[in-house]
Amino acid sequence: MSDPLPLEPPDAHPLEPVEERLARRLERGEVGAGARSRRRAASLLHRLARYDRAVFRSVAQMQTPLLDEPLRRASVFANFSKPWFLVAGVVALLGGPLGRRAAATGLAAIGTASLVVNQPMKRAGERRRPDRDDLGVPHERRVSMPSSTSFPSGHSASAAAFAVAVGDVLPALRLPLRVAASVVGFSRVYTGVHYPADVLVGATSGAVLGRLVSRAARRTGFLPE
Structure with a gap:
């Protein structure tokens, strides 16, 4: 199953969203942790950012x-x-x-x-x-x-x-x-x-x-x- 929303290019919105920014810090090794732990945490943060936008879109599309x-x-x-x-x-x-x-x-x-x-x-x-x-x-x-x-x-x-x-x-x-x-x-x-x-x-x-x-x-x- 594809993700609900596509990822944006890494530098498209440097301040948006916070989950993506933290994920990129992990991917760049700016946070002290093992490589595998950083990858898992970054993946989770990317996923949370996509879900956040997906829920926002769902609310925006409510016919109410x-x-x-x-x-x-x-x-x-x-x-x-x-x-x-x-x-x-x-x-x-x-x-x-x-x-x-x-x-x-x-x-x-x-x-x-x-x-x-x-x-x-x-x-x-x-x-x-x-x-x-x-x-x-x-x-x-x-x-x-x-x-x-x-x-x-x-x-x-x-x-x-x-x-x-x-x-x-x-x-x-x-x-x-x-x-x-x-x-x-x-x-x-x-x-x-x-x-x-x-x-x-x-x-x-x-x-x-x-x-x-x-x-x-x-x-x-x-x-x-």
């Missing part, structure tokens, strides 16, 4: 016009973490002392995720944004293309960090917040501004950081055990 406007709006509304600041305000206003602490913990998680993902991780990834024309994203669902690098997704990281941190404090909100975070993450692929791997890594990083922030808040006594 009823989702275009809702997901486009969700993607735009998630800029600057607006949904999570809104939820934090409502939780702080209506949730009593524990709600205020949960809101503060969630905002701290967003700040931590933004600092980690939007600075060192994006700089290390250096992945260009998807070419929506080449990959077939319909114009009706597109949003403005961010100027930052693509890997990982800051929107997904902030959403996951807030959902996990607040959900740890207020379990009743765990499911709705995680569903909302998932919608935001999917909307970033659907509108063509991120590859699936960007969202997956961003969400995973955000979830881990959100959990660490909530645990730190408990250990310092800010949250009850």
